[in-house]
Amino acid sequence: MPPPSLEGRLLFAVPKKGRLNQATLNLLEGADIQFRRENRLDIALVKNLPIALVFLPAADIPTFVGQGRVDLGITGWDQVQEHEAGVRSASLLRGSGPTTGGCDMVMDLGFGGCKLQVQAPVKGQYTETKDLIGKTICTSFVGLAADHFARLEAAADGDPNASEATAGSRKLRTQIVELSGSVEAACALGVAEGIVDLVESGETMRAAGLKAIDTVVESTAVLIKSKSPSNPDMVELIASRIRGVITAQRFVLCQYNVERARLAEATKITPGKRAPTVTMLDEDGWVAVSSMVETKKIALVMDDLTRVGAQDILVLDIHNTR
């Protein structure tokens, strides 16, 4: 079968595998972006909108969006920062301006939370990142790691502009070695004194006998767009649908009955997004309340509502909201 024609379609890059893949697919489903991906094809036409999805590694998405080859993308904020660090130092080394315009952030998607951290062996002499200056560091994030050590080295040399130093603007004493995965094994194997790698639960780091000694970037998944998307209205439509799904995931709908005499106390606990909806009940002195509550707070809210005499408390999922 020939590859599908992309004529007139907005190109939207999504992670083809890895930690961000499933949550991204769930988000597309929630936003009613319908597609069928043929086996092994990295491009899928969306059935109900003039969009084509392009399945790419998360690390490559900022390059495609930054160069304007695709209009929209979902990836980790760490990858966006890494791409920008790479573009910055390449252009400084060449002595010309950046060749890619970079990407614009549309919104934080809330999932895929992790930290890019400097890690060193628990049983070792390195307790601060500056102790690793001049040593060997293994990482998949060479741009961010090099900028981080450029700033540390500049500060150690007494440079007053240390906080702005980048790897392209000075010669590094620290050796940054690129690895494509399993970076945590580098110290135990004697390849590096420290590493710069992602941490979420901390299990990988602990299992490898490492401890975090500094944070380079805090990351979550983000929606990014190119500086000049082919169809800005379609970008807006997608962004608004995705925002609706994200908001819906952050909130639940809480409904309960309460005596009118205690309504003020109860609505203080559930003030809602704008205001709670209060309706009459077919029973004297009682009202029904319905209100959006942050999902992570719902257990405490239910405890507090019970304490002020609320009854028949129901908590319902919200599928979408605008």
Ligand SMILES: Nc1ncnc2c1ncn2[C@@H]1O[C@H](COP(=O)(O)OP(=O)(O)OP(=O)(O)O)[C@@H](O)[C@H]1O
């Ligand atoms: N442990 C983690 N917890 C949460 N998010 C993570 C974690 N590891 C990575 N991420 C996020 O997911 C993004 C993609 O990482 P992931 O390792 O899944 O990529 P991948 O495309 O499968 O690449 P690779 O084959 O190099 O592992 C990262 O840039 C980061 O934003």
Ligand SMILES: O=P(O)(O)OC[C@H]1O[C@H](OP(=O)(O)OP(=O)(O)O)[C@H](O)[C@@H]1O
């Ligand atoms: O703090 P934790 O919850 O243990 O997660 C951290 C691990 O997750 C990522 O690796 P991934 O599993 O994606 O594999 P990789 O090493 O091949 O990149 C990251 O590189 C760490 O190794």
